[in-house]
Amino acid sequence: MFGFEQFVTINQWLTGLWRLAWLNLLWIVVTVLGLGVLGVGPASYALAKYLHRWFRHGETPPPARTFFRYCLELRWRPVLVAAVLMGAGGIMLVNLMSLSDWYLRAANLLALAVLWIITAYIFTVLAALDVQGLRAQLVSALLLGLGSLHWTILGTTASVVSLALMLRFAVPLLVLFGVALPAAVFALICSRILRDLDSPQRTDALPTRRTDASSHPLRKGIPA
Numbered sequence: 617m618f619g620f621e622q623f624v625t626i627n628q629w630l631t632g633l634w635r636l637a638w639l640n641l642l643w644i645v646v647t648v649l650g651l652g653v654l655g656v657g658p659a660s661y662a663l664a665k666y667l668h669r670w671f672r673h674g675e676t677p678p679p680a681r682t683f684f685r686y687c688l689e690l691r692w693r694p695v696l697v698a699a700v701l702m703g704a705g706g707i708m709l710v711n712l713m714s715l716s717d718w719y720l721r722a723a724n725l726l727a728l729a730v731l732w733i734i735t736a737y738i739f740t741v742l743a744a745l746d747v748q749g750l751r752a753q754l755v756s757a758l759l760l761g762l763g764s765l766h767w768t769i770l771g772t773t774a775s776v777v778s779l780a781l782m783l784r785f786a787v788p789l790l791v792l793f794g795v796a797l798p799a800a801v802f803a804l805i806c807s808r809i810l811r812d813l814d815s816p817q818r819t820d821a822l823p824t825r826r827t828d829a830s831s832h833p834l835r836k837g838i839p840a
Contacts, residue, residue, distance in 0.1 A: 635670075635679060639663055640796035642683045657698030662686035663796065665743035667803035672744075672810065690742065696750065697742070701735050733761035733768060736798075740806040760809060767805045775801050 646659035662683045669675040708731065711724045737757035741747060747756045761768045775798035782789040 635676065636796040636800055637792040638679050639666060639683065640791070640793055642680060643795050644791070646683070646687055653699065653702070654695055656702075657694035657696070658687040658690075660698065660739045660799075661690060661694040661742055663799050664739035664803065665689075667800055668740055668743045668806065671800075671803050672807040693750075694739070694742065697738055697753070700750070700754075701731065701738070704731055730758065732772070734758050736768065736771070736802045737761050737806065740803065744806065744810060760806065764805065764809050767808070771798075771801045771805050 643659045643663050646662070647655040649655055650658065665686045666679065666683060669677075705728070708724045708728050712721055712728075715721055715724070734754055734757045737760045738753060741753050741757045741760065745756060747753050778797055779790070779794065782793065
């Protein structure tokens with residue numbers, strides 16, 4: 617029987633979907649205003665930070681005002697990160713189209729996979745971890761992805777399947793959820809990973825090794 621609790625649950629889901637759609641439209645607006653190259657970095661950082669604060673801390677401030685504030689928060693750093701990712705991706709794609717040796721093509725495919733892992737986590741690293749320097753931020757994003765590779769694979773599969781279904785059956789939904797949905801998937805994964813790193817102690821390891829979360833290579837970047 618449909619009761620009040622079910623109604624509240626449905627209302628929460630619908631409110632969350634509306635918020636995701638609104639964030640996706642804000643991402644598109646900022647990216648277009650920045651002519652793509654200058655806008656995609658700040659827009660992606662703002663999206664990642666809003667989702668991180670939402671999923672991990674339950675904060676849901678007004679999306680538009682908060683989103684634009686986040687876009688300006690780190691000034692030029694998200695622009696630099698996006699430029700590095702797009703430049704590396706462009707080089708790898710050109711190599712794939714121009715190289716004929718199978719082992720070189722395989723190496724570039726592997727490099728693209730690594731680049732995707734970094735791209736999926738890098739803006740959450742900027743938003744959630746106190747890691748300084750571009751190199752350290754890229755390495756931290758890679759460690760997050762490889763350290764929970766099963767979640768990375770599941771998140772990538774879920775994102776690809778969702779986007780493929782929207783492209784096949786409901787193209788207008790790409791405008792509403794095309795970026796925000798994959799970002800939300802990896803924001804949930806990052807929230808789980810960081811929550812595990814924040815756990816006070818792990819008891820399933822050998823007693824001769826340090827088993828608390830502070831021994832993890834990324835733990836030092838998590839603010840208290």
